[in-house]
Amino acid sequence: LKTPLKQASTSQLVLTERQPDCQSLTTPPKPKETPPADPWTPTSNLKMLISAASPEIRSREQRRQLSDSSSEVLQTKHCLQEHLLGDEYEKSQPSRKEKSLGLLCHKFLARYPDYPSPSQKSYICLDEVTEELHVERRRIYDIVNVLESLHMVSRLARNRYVWHGRHNLPQTLQALKKVGEENKYIQQIQMIKRREYEHEFDPDGERNEEMASSFGSSEQSEMSFVELPGVEFRAASVNGRKYKSLRVMSQKFVMLFLVSTPQIVSLEVAAKILIGEDQLEDLDKSKFKTKIRRLYDIANVLSSLKLIKKVHVTEERGRKPAFKWTGPEVLPNTQDIKLEATSTTCSPPISESITSKEQCSKALFPSKGKQNFTRHSSLIKLVKSIENDRRKIQSAPTSPVKISASTYFFIIFLLETSFSLFLSQMTAEEMQMKCALSSPEAVPKPEPSQQPALSQPLGACPASHSSVSPVILPHPQSGVSYAIYLHPSQAHTVTTYSPGFMLQPLPCASVTGMKSSNSKILNIITTEEGDTQRGPDEPTKSLAAEERPETKSETSSQRCLKRSQALPESNLIKRRKSDEESLDTSLTFFPSGYLIPLTHCTHGTKAECSTKEKAGVCSVQHTAYSSPITGVIPMPASELKTVNIPAFHITPLNIMLSPNSIAAAPVLSNSCLSSSSTSSAPNPSSSALNFMLQHIGLIPAGVQVPANPVLQHVPVSSQSENISHSSGSTNVQEGKVIELTFYSPINESNFVFSLQFLQPKEPQEPQAVTENFFRTPGGPNTEPALSANSDGTQRTSQGTLYIPQRKLEVSED
DNA sequence: TCCTCCCGCCAAGCA
């Protein structure tokens, strides 16, 4: 009893995978001493035997031989089955993996060169392929359909295709990307994710209609096959099934990758989009499952083409299968990113700088006035933890120690921003340029009297041709602007959407001078707790329910508005007044940028909003805001020159920057490195953290937290707790330490940032929080000696900062 | 249990 089946399949696999040339793959004569090749299954084996015994193929004598051999094989099989009982016989069969479509596609692709010579066309005969690969025709169709969608093959006639290879691929991908953008797939993805999130807290799906209508109106239900000039589409059934075909589905799937940033698409989202954006309402399960099946088919082929790679995304609802684009980067057509007329909600400023403002506005909202920000992927797990905890904490709304979810969110945001700061390495020259760009003419000076609210119009520097584009964010109380720098490579970095944490973009950006077509400027306005995406049973609501009951008929916008109005003046986080646009603009808004306070850059007056403007436009966004910023960090221009921004890995919380993120970050220039190593300027990390702490109101203005040594190597304490234990929305257990450790590959050292939540020292005060960062080896549990500052801020000699409790009294709504 | 996806039925449409 021999088990030739696996041998045959394995050897053939190796053979075919190593075949560089399809020509060498002609049907080999069947060796008599081996059984008929590769009987995958008993049924197919039988079919093959029957086929082999066909009179058209063999002579009578051969037939007899084959018949004998067939009977021998059958006898062998029978014998095998008798001797290898049950499981053993099954084990002798090739596994599913060996029969996978991906593997089959590999074999298929191995037959043809990636770039065939245009002079000699390769033709694909399905009969040959099916015979040589020993698969059913049906499977080949799956492969060919996907290849057709990429214009790697095209159908000539029945049974006959032409192999184009990858020649058309760049063109195809560009076309697909364009169509994907036109179809607003980004918005659809965000819509779906938001819907998922809301559905989680709102199982009744009250907002489904809203979603469905958005989809139905924005997207044609049937999208035709995207063709390339010269690559004719000649499907067998041109009309009837064309729109459902694997081809179209494959194209749509690819589009999703091409328009997404990062280029990761979960199967679930893809399936929902592909099912038909107008059918979200009656999305039945079987349809969904079918779509998922097809997506797996497509994904297998695309994986074989090395265009995508399977990954998993971890979201609040768990681990989801997804695919990441690993194919060639599709550069946007210059035309496509040219500033087009947009529909931002910003009225044209009535000033002489209208043009530049418009341009900047357009640059900020290059597409339909909606710019999306999402978090860095490195924080997905952190976000997940917070989300999970928030849910857990729902049952304990009166926990004695609370901090605002929004505080948390904002911390996350700022951390992320800081991370981006670290990631977005820039050269000293670039820094200088940034400062130079923040010229008085360019930066609008806020007028405190005209700014009852916090959200400031964004000022932008004039056109920058550098790789980093700044947006100046003036701050009224401090008179200091914050420059938001976004590296183009990250400006569109959109990571997995997490609806619980979002920032709303400022719809009216009174910005000036942005005209760089490739600089994508993202402005930020933080919003309290990502409210518009909260479900009704979220802790926020449950906590607030007694104070401000909501009716179910309230829209998200209304809730948002109510919350924003209910916010105390001293609330920590900026909130954008919720208006008609808020639903559309509050999707995913974490910028991959960084904030640099610019104390030495005075604000010009030309570009600022005039009183009229503010009344008419700007104030619309501002009236509901209150300032969270209690101070700023003086950061002279000279400091900007010497910022050393290493790339960080974040280890203890399992927040790992993706290789792409690291890779995407520009290499630190020598000048930057050298300057940082020799400079006496304040460490940027210190500045960033001070800024962060001040920005979230944890330390008052002017207070600086010592942050040296900045990159001190500190082993991660086993006692430190994951943020998931102390998160989220409202409750933090006493003594919990949130610790983040960053590893800088450049400095080859760790950097620890931890938050410790302490019991309130006064009965009335709900909480105290310590910021213990750059922790000394004593660890977070070392009780530091306190020394009170006049403002209530307490420091320790270890660098542990005790935050005045008042700043942490936050109650949701 | 859920993910993954093979497998083949069978209908649409072409030659």
Next chain:
DNA sequence: TGCTTGGCGGGAGGA
């Protein structure tokens, strides 16, 4: 009418 094409979903292997 036979054959090609491919939508579709059951259900099984695998994690």
